[in-house]
Amino acid sequence: MSNLEKYISKSVQSVPPSGIRKFFDIVSEMKDALSLGVGEPDFVTPWNIREMGIYSIEEGHTHYTSNFxxxxxxxEISRYLKDRFDLDYPNYREQILVTVGASEAIDIALRSIVDPGDxxxxxxxxxxxxxxxxxxxxGVPVEIETKPENDFKLRAEDILPKISSRTKAIILSYPNNPTGAIMTKNDLKEIVDILKDKEIIVISDEIYAELTYEGSHVSIANFSEMKERTIVINGFSKAFAMTGWRLGFIAANEVFIKAMAKIHQYIIMSAPTFSQYAAIEALRNGLSEVEKMRDEYNRRRRYMVSRFNKMGLECFEPRGAFYVFPSIKSTGLSSEEFAERLLYEQKVAVVPGTAFGRSGEGFIRCSYAYSIETIKQALDRIEKFVLNLKTQGVFQQTHENNVVVEK
Incomplete structure (x- = not known):
């Protein structure tokens, strides 16, 4: 450790760099490399939304807004949540907080409720x-492993052994990054039955809510028993292809919003003004574009699942978000080894499953937020890589595949 490193906070030192960035940094300098690693829509923000952002600047809306x-x-957010997801936050003055992306929302949600040791x-x-x-x-993160045999859903029986006298909150993230898993109303009901009598707060990250391919998205805040203790996080980056606009929001009880706004006003002041005007247009006139993008993601989703299964990498069918999470256990390689060798031997970047926790070992994450042409080329290279492994006798087992792709 250098002399200066001793001044760095122990909590910061304890956290390793993101397991995703390593591969992106290599790809950026590798000629002819293809990436399936970025969780960002390949679509450009719809023109009417961009135009409103530009117009707001031309109109001189370049000052701070309210902290909230x-x-x-x-x-509009209050109306949107009610119309799309039956989430009722009518007191939008005190129940809605606009943030710099869903990332800030996650940060201030945790900082507003977590004390040391929680x-x-x-x-x-x-x-x-x-x-x-x-x-x-x-705080202290406590991992709960979800499994492919359960479609990567969170099960009530998995939660109970993890609850202690120091449990302050649980984070729910459905549709899920990286697995694409969703939770149905019945799935959530099991969770509610456990949590309703416990003083545990739920932080529900629903940034992929619009990207649900089977049925409708359901929030744990839809359950009356949990609404008051649930902090709902969402935003505009994924559904509306507005990643660079950095705009998210939180819906919650007034007590939580007041606490989070206190942190927000000191560290941020307010979210970008032009982005907020663009978001108003997105909510009023952008949902038809969301539908079109979701249809295209759905087509890519089915194609990727089919290709991975056919090449012998067993792949759970995601029901949400825009990722697949195929198992590479049959290759005998670790997630990190598979990703590194694929990158250097076939110039395709994927994310090792271990970037998303220890239970991600044996998997890789591939995004289908890319053009179908890029996806096809990348999968051709991955298939070639897998065939080379088979030739080398690396594979431990093969799989029966019965995946049907809808045209």
Missing amino acids: GLLELRK EVLIPEPCFVSYKPCVIFAG
């Missing part, structure tokens, strides 16, 4: 930021 966000936007339950595999944010807040 534009009142007009909060009203435990936060985190189902894994999961989004890479949850555990570090818990640690930065002074």
